Amino acid sequence: xxxxxxxxxxxxxxxxxxxxxxxxxxxxxxxxxxxxxxxxxxxxxxxxxxxxxxxxxxxxxxxxxxxxxxxxxxxxxxxxxxxxxxxxxxxxxxxxxxxxxxxxxxxxxxxxxxxxxxxxxxxxxxxxxxxxxxxxxxxxxxxxxxxxxxxxxxxxxxxxxxxxxxxxxxxxxxxxxxxxxxxxxxxxxxxxxxxxxxxxxxxxxxxxxxxxxxxxxxxxxxxxxxxxxxxxxxxxxxxxxxxxxxxxxxxxxxxxxxxxxxxxxxxxxxxxxxxxxxxxxxxxxxxxxxxxxxxxxxxxxxxxxxxxxxxxxxxxxxxxxxxxxxxxxxxxxxxxxxxxxxxxxxxxxxxxxxxx
Amino acid sequence: xxxxxxxxxxxxxxxxxxxxxxxxxxxxxxxxxxxxxxxxxxxxxxxxxxxxxxxxxxxxxxxxxxxxxxxxxxxxxxxxxxxxxxxxxxxxxxxxxxxxxxxxxxxxxxxxxxxxxxxxxxxxxxxx
Numbered sequence: 001x002x003x004x005x006x007x008x009x010x011x012x013x014x015x016x017x018x019x020x021x022x023x024x025x026x027x028x029x030x031x032x033x034x035x036x037x038x039x040x041x042x043x044x045x046x047x048x049x050x051x052x053x054x055x056x057x058x059x060x061x062x063x064x065x066x067x068x069x070x071x072x073x074x075x076x077x078x079x080x081x082x083x084x085x086x087x088x089x090x091x092x093x094x095x096x097x098x099x100x101x102x103x104x105x106x107x108x109x110x111x112x113x114x115x116x117x118x119x120x121x122x123x124x125x126x127x128x129x130x131x132x133x134x135x136x137x138x139x140x141x142x143x144x145x146x147x148x149x150x151x152x153x154x155x156x157x158x159x160x161x162x163x164x165x166x167x168x169x170x171x172x173x174x175x176x177x178x179x180x181x182x183x184x185x186x187x188x189x190x191x192x193x194x195x196x197x198x199x200x201x202x203x204x205x206x207x208x209x210x211x212x213x214x215x216x217x218x219x220x221x222x223x224x225x226x227x228x229x230x231x232x233x234x235x236x237x238x239x240x241x242x243x244x245x246x247x248x249x250x251x252x253x254x255x256x257x258x259x260x261x262x263x264x265x266x267x268x269x270x271x272x273x274x275x276x277x278x279x280x281x282x283x284x285x286x287x288x289x290x291x292x293x294x295x296x297x298x299x300x301x302x303x304x305x306x307x308x309x310x311x312x313x314x315x316x317x318x319x320x321x322x323x324x325x326x327x328x329x330x331x332x333x334x335x336x337x338x339x340x341x342x343x344x345x346x347x348x349x350x351x352x353x354x355x356x
Numbered sequence: 357x358x359x360x361x362x363x364x365x366x367x368x369x370x371x372x373x374x375x376x377x378x379x380x381x382x383x384x385x386x387x388x389x390x391x392x393x394x395x396x397x398x399x400x401x402x403x404x405x406x407x408x409x410x411x412x413x414x415x416x417x418x419x420x421x422x423x424x425x426x427x428x429x430x431x432x433x434x435x436x437x438x439x440x441x442x443x444x445x446x447x448x449x450x451x452x453x454x455x456x457x458x459x460x461x462x463x464x465x466x467x468x469x470x471x472x473x474x475x476x477x478x479x480x481x482x483x484x
Contacts, residue, residue, distance in 0.1 A: 048371055052372060052375040055376075081462055086466050
């Protein structure tokens with residue numbers, strides 16, 4: 001056997017040995033993990049009745065301060081699923097066990113994931129005394145932490161968070177409008193007065209978000225404010241479009257004149273489209289003529305939106321579409337398309353029991 | 357003993373509901389999807405079904421509609437209480453259109469759940 005062959009043999013033997021050791025280590029690690037998972041599952045099963053008992057009307061004052069840390073995990077899993085007295089009972093367990101104070105201390109942690117997790121926990125626990133700390137986190141350098149703080153403020157439901165949340169839309173760095181919007185929706189109707197002010201307020205990025213939220217809340221008290229925005233040609237198209245959509249959701253016929261004016265003007269395409277859709281949602285018969293006229297003369301997307309809006313106006317709207325469906329050119333095409341999609345919707349409706 | 361079938365794919369919720377209803381003196385069984393739930397309903401013939409909406413294999417609405425269409429008229433009349441995170445008005449309409457007797461939105465209160473279950477069952481069935 002040459003020296004090279006002997007060397008190869010030794011290398012092969014060492015590699016084989018390493019492979020066996022690696023396989024052995026993997027198998028041991030897997031077995032250890034399975035054992036740990038089984039132990040945790042057993043432990044969870046033991047602690048679950050204790051958590052459930054905490055929710056009972058006649059629950060004894062159990063001392064949970066010395067219970068296993070796994071109890072916190074169970075409570076935190078259950079917390080978002082419950083409300084009212086159940087939620088309050090679980091929140092007080094977390095306060096008693098010092099979990100809330102620990103989370104508050106983590107808001108200033110160096111690791112971003114710790115700050116984000118702490119914000120999420122304080123939101124779930126609805127810890128209103130930590131609102132100022134969470135507001136400060138809205139300008140955190142890490143986007144995920146800012147979003148976690150915004151969501152937490154929404155869950156806590158303290159109306160003093162409205163202004164900082166709106167300001168976070170305009171700040172540098174900012175919080176995404178979707179996240180702020182959901183948080184403001186969570187705050188509920190107490191946020192409405194601030195949202196009405198924000199539509200005309202100094203924060204540029206907050207104006208369309210505030211308009212959209214007023215629509216999602218269906219706030220009839222905002223009809224006048226939003227109608228003024230739709231009618232004002234000096235406002236940006238984005239905020240006018242948001243205001244028009246919101247008026248459609250609110251559904252008040254008092255908005256019809258402003259929406260008709262926007263539809264029949266030379267406003268940007270998006271504003272005219274939103275106005276047509278809003279008129280369809282409101283369903284005021286007073287807009288039959290302007291919708292029909294605009295369907296005959298506007299750019300094609302606006303014509304199509306007018307035709308769709310006419311289908312929402314019942315028999316009289318559909319009669320207008322039938323009268324135009326035989327015309328050649330874009331007017332006939334949009335009228336036929338609107339009638340077809342209206343008929344298709346009517347056919348689909350009975351099977352709406354199927355899950356989305 | 358009055359039997360209640362709980363169908364929910366979230367074990368944390370299923371355990372909690374099961375615990376709360378057991379405290380009312382009810383005999384509770386748990387399934388984790390609509391298909392298994394439907395099979396269990398046909399076998400156990402429960403007095404009430406507490407049903408989640410979003411589940412694998414067969415969702416709660418499909419199970420509820422299948423229960424209502426069952427040839428066994430008594431089974432088809434079983435009260436169904438939907439317990440779901442779907443909270444929009446159209447969801448509520450779809451739930452009742454599928455045949456739900458009652459509707460509870462998550463996050464929920466265990467006290468409200470107990471009250472509604474008691475109301476859905478014949479008087480005297482539930483332990484005070």
